[in-house]
Amino acid sequence: MSSLASLKPLEDTTIRGRTVDQLRRLVVTGELAAGMRLTETELACALGISRGPLREAIRELVDIGLLVSKPYKGLFVREITRKDLEEIYSLRTMLEKFAFQEAWDKRTPEALEDLNSRNERLITTIGTGSDPFGPIEAELHLHSWCYELSGHSLLLQSWNRLKPNLQFYFAMHQQAHARQGPERKSHDLYIRLASGTDLEAMLDHLNDHMRQGLETTIGFINTA
Template identity: 45%
Template sequence: MSMAAQPLPRVTLREGAADALRQAVLTGQLAPGAAVVEATLARALGISRAPLREAIRALLEEGLLVQSRAWGGVSVAPLDATVARELYTLRTTLEIFAFETAWDRRDAAFRAALGARHAELLAAIDARDDTATIATELALHGLVYEAAGHGLLLQAWRAIRGRLTLYWAAHHQAHGRPGPRRDAHDDYLRHALGHDLDAMRIELRDHMQRGLATVLHFIEDRKEHTA
């Protein structure tokens, strides 16, 4: 339950604590379902409860922590098949909308960035670096949201991204390394650079379908294991 206490190099302690907490959740240092106690964590981080409290609130908004009732303690969000399904169905809708919005704005910079982020993803996969694999895959998908130039959409994507990371991280930690296949984004890239928006929509639905299936399979396996 005690997480390693490192230096908090951020500007405000709230942000530093939020980052540290996020990392602890995503690395599994704080396992899904585990209780989060303010005083304990505050002491571990070497800060007072006030800024940690605000950090906890932020993580609650991001969906990485959950709180049942008012005085009930908060805990790390458990993995749930329903939430996973919601995550992928909503994400499909949002990402299609992102492509529709960004479609006519795709310029040389966009194409270059897409290639660069894909290269980073491949490098992370080759390096067998799970954390980097997750980060780079999210960065790859995040590009469209940025290119859409739509603040609210970007915010919605961030809200989804956090939870998504939680599921992927748990997945990677469980099996040794069933990350995305090296060629998993070839079609995505081809269509994203192409001229057929409808084909992109179909590819997105298909891509999400596959991703959801993987996550659901993992959750079921895990449930049996725990039971």
């Protein structure tokens, strides 16, 4: 049983699946600069695939919001305005509060252990400065906890759609400020309240947590 739990889902073998992953990575890491223009033919050539599966992959990223398609003009990497960011954060706040409400009574000891291990991983990852995007992923993985625990598949799906946009913005912000991502202490209270008995306090904290995240990162957006 324990050996089965350590099994990781085998990597997507279809070209479309791999292309989605790769394009998403390229976008959220900023390797494809925001606003950059792409064309299907170029991309297909660069990736060494044909346009069929590429188009399907592109359409998925467009749907998520990472790419913007301007018909007959080209494909563009999304740019984030202040309004976009505010929308992302306000929707996220609401989703996460809902997730905690749904997950609250499902917090078994195992689940709380899982939460702690995610936090540990975040702390560890912040320590090692090798992969600059590791901490971002670790933080989002920590926050995914409540969504997964909620057992609400539609909610989890919404979160998974929102996540890449956050990832994208985090990386963009990190790059612009040359900073090392999330702080070590910023999630201590989050974990403590999430493990505690006061749901209302947790929900209140989420408002603060999110607002703080928004405010500390909103500075350098040009209010286009």
